[in-house]
Amino acid sequence: xxxGEHVRHTRIGAERWQPCMTSDGRTIGEAEWLRxxxxxxxxxxxxLWRCDPLTFEYNFPGDESFVVLSGAVRIDLxxxxxxxxxxxxxxxxxxxxxxSVWTVLEPIExxxxxxx
Numbered sequence: 001x002x003x004g005e006h007v008r009h010t011r012i013g014a015e016r017w018q019p020c021m022t023s024d025g026r027t028i029g030e031a032e033w034l035r036x037x038x039x040x041x042x043x044x045x046x047x048l049w050r051c052d053p054l055t056f057e058y059n060f061p062g063d064e065s066f067v068v069l070s071g072a073v074r075i076d077l078x079x080x081x082x083x084x085x086x087x088x089x090x091x092x093x094x095x096x097x098x099x100s101v102w103t104v105l106e107p108i109e110x111x112x113x114x115x116x
Contacts, residue, residue: 020049028056043116050109058100062116065093071108076101 017030029051037044043062048069057078068090075092076083078099085105086092094100096116 017050020047020051022058023061026056028054028058043114045114046112048109048111050107051104052107053104055101055103058102060094060096060098060100060114062096062114063093064096064112064114065091066110066112067091069109069111072105073108074103074105076103 016032018032019027020029020031021027029049031050032048033045034048035044035046045062049066068086068088070088072085072087074083074085078101084092
């Protein structure tokens with residue numbers, strides 16, 4: 001039985017942000033974690049993420065789907081040379097292992113889910 005203590009929730013703008021650390025120790029923006037579970041063979045992360053203008057390489061650690069709540073980002077895909085620009089209201093999904101370069105064009109905030 002699932003009880004209320006297992007349910008996590010937040011409000012956009014709740015201001016409970018923490019530095020968002022990548023697996024290789026870089027800080028890229030800030031996150032508010034709703035769920036962060038890593039187990040052998042199964043992982044699941046759900047979070048709000050925000051970042052000021054910045055350019056960085058990002059290899060998607062799992063299948064990742066997100067909705068841009070505010071701001072804008074250009075994502076250049078390293079393997080085929082294409083790029084996609086996403087703005088407030090856009091939704092995107094990328095497969096695990098996608099190699100990319102992110103250029104945050106305007107301060108961005110997004111809700112994202114990563115599954116392993």
